[in-house]
Amino acid sequence: MSVLGHLARNVRDRRQQQGWSQEGLAEHAGLHRTYVSGIEREKRNPTVTVVERLAGALETRPCCLLCPCAPRDEPRSCACAASNEAS
Numbered sequence: 001m002s003v004l005g006h007l008a009r010n011v012r013d014r015r016q017q018q019g020w021s022q023e024g025l026a027e028h029a030g031l032h033r034t035y036v037s038g039i040e041r042e043k044r045n046p047t048v049t050v051v052e053r054l055a056g057a058l059e060t061r062p063c064c065l066l067c068p069c070a071p072r073d074e075p076r077s078c079a080c081a082a083s084n085e086a087s
Helices: 003-018 022-029 033-040 048-057 062-066 079-086
Strands: none
Touching (some): 048 062
16 A cells, blocks of 8 residues: 555544544545545655644654554554554
């Protein structure tokens, strides 16, 4: 899976864990609903700034949105972030 694919999956999973619609996430992140939809469908290539905004709204780290090993049951962390904290 591509980085955009990981981002799409992780944003969608975390948004659903929050119980938010795409519109709700867009509002919390200061984005347009169609932009969030495009990210989740891998049709948009968001900037680092947008990834940071999404991470802030979803109460996670930007690296966890891009991570291929981000767990679906723990919305605030991923294996990469945990290993970085241990070092």
